[in-house]
Amino acid sequence: MSEDVTAADQPEVPAEGGIVAEVARMSPAELAAHEAEVAEAVAPDREIEVAVGDTLLAMQDVTLQFGGLVALDSVNFEIRRGEILGLIGPNGAGKTTCFNVMTGVYRPTSGQVVLEDRPLGKRKRHEITQLGIARTFQNIRLFGEMTTLENVVVGADARHKTSVLGALARVPRHHREEREAVERGMALLEFVGIADRAADKAKNLPYGYQRRLEIARALATEPKLLCLDEPAAGFNPAEKEELMGLIRKIRGDGYTVLLIEHDMRLVMGVTDRIVVLEFGKKIAEGVPAEIRDNPAVIAAYLGVPDDGAA
Numbered sequence: 001m002s003e004d005v006t007a008a009d010q011p012e013v014p015a016e017g018g019i020v021a022e023v024a025r026m027s028p029a030e031l032a033a034h035e036a037e038v039a040e041a042v043a044p045d046r047e048i049e050v051a052v053g054d055t056l057l058a059m060q061d062v063t064l065q066f067g068g069l070v071a072l073d074s075v076n077f078e079i080r081r082g083e084i085l086g087l088i089g090p091n092g093a094g095k096t097t098c099f100n101v102m103t104g105v106y107r108p109t110s111g112q113v114v115l116e117d118r119p120l121g122k123r124k125r126h127e128i129t130q131l132g133i134a135r136t137f138q139n140i141r142l143f144g145e146m147t148t149l150e151n152v153v154v155g156a157d158a159r160h161k162t163s164v165l166g167a168l169a170r171v172p173r174h175h176r177e178e179r180e181a182v183e184r185g186m187a188l189l190e191f192v193g194i195a196d197r198a199a200d201k202a203k204n205l206p207y208g209y210q211r212r213l214e215i216a217r218a219l220a221t222e223p224k225l226l227c228l229d230e231p232a233a234g235f236n237p238a239e240k241e242e243l244m245g246l247i248r249k250i251r252g253d254g255y256t257v258l259l260i261e262h263d264m265r266l267v268m269g270v271t272d273r274i275v276v277l278e279f280g281k282k283i284a285e286g287v288p289a290e291i292r293d294n295p296a297v298i299a300a301y302l303g304v305p306d307d308g309a310a
């Protein structure tokens with residue numbers, strides 16, 4: 001945000017503990033209404049409700065080579081609207097590369113990624129964000145000197161019609177959009193449980209808050225698909241439990257989630273279906289119980305020879 005915006009232009013950021021204290025004072029009925037309002041602000045686009053289960057994104061025969069290394073080898077799978085799909089596999093299996101292909105960081109050597117029946121083709125990263133794919137990173141990437149709220153507002157900016165130039169020219173539409181982005185930003189922070197630190201610099205947030213902020217920032221772009229890359233890395237069991245609750249809440253609010261995660265308890269506990277990669281190839285796909293008992297998956301994780309498994 002530009003520094004010359006006057007105080008009157010700025011939507012109010014609740015003072016320390018403001019929104020949290022307010023929520024704590026609410027009656028159960030007020031709380032339910034407030035939570036519904038927050039949920040609505042977080043996911044204004046609820047088209048998903050009419051299309052749960054349809055294919056949202058399809059990886060079609062996707063191969064990606066880095067020189068002689070085949071990082072993805074004819075990978076096929078679909079992500080259905082409204083599901084939490086787990087993407088698992090041993091180190092180096094190709095999981096992050098899948099995210100990178102879906103978000104336009106890399107183009108497939110062959111095959112294609114199709115979002116809502118449209119091949120992503122040569123679209124650039126920001127175009128893919130606008131089409132509705134957002135992600136978080138294994139290594140947290142926040143703007144440390146910006147406040148928590150500003151980090152989310154910057155995320156929402158990816159959807160805005162006015163650009164930074166608009167902001168400099170201070171056109172009225174920019175003001176309206178900024179106000180709306182701030183209001184929605186606060187709703188997002190509340191949704192992920194970090195609204196009490198809205199005004200703090202991101203670099204001063206506790207680690208768990210930074211991870212949640214990354215998720216809020218990705219949600220700010222109003223994605224159709226939210227890709228989470230090891231969101232529980234570095235979490236203790238209690239934090240993992242809370243994160244599972246948050247991922248379920250995100251899905252409950254109408255989002256589709258693709259989750260890369262090494263913690264099997266978390267993956268088994270929160271996903272609807274799981275795709276397993278090993279050495280760039282899909283070796284299994286199914287509901288968590290099937291994956292848990294799949295000999296090829298067990299072999300991949302234990303590093304033992306895979307005798308006769310599909």
Ligand SMILES: Nc1ncnc2c1ncn2[C@@H]1O[C@H](COP(=O)(O)OP(=O)(O)OP(=O)(O)O)[C@@H](O)[C@H]1O
Nearest residue numbers: 066069070071089090091092093094095096097098
């Ligand atoms: N930019 C790149 N250049 C060359 N090789 C790469 C590049 N990115 C990834 N790779 C290789 O592709 C393979 C798949 O890597 P990827 O990061 O997708 O695995 P992963 O399943 O996400 O692993 P991890 O669980 O360790 O994060 C690895 O062998 C990796 O070394």
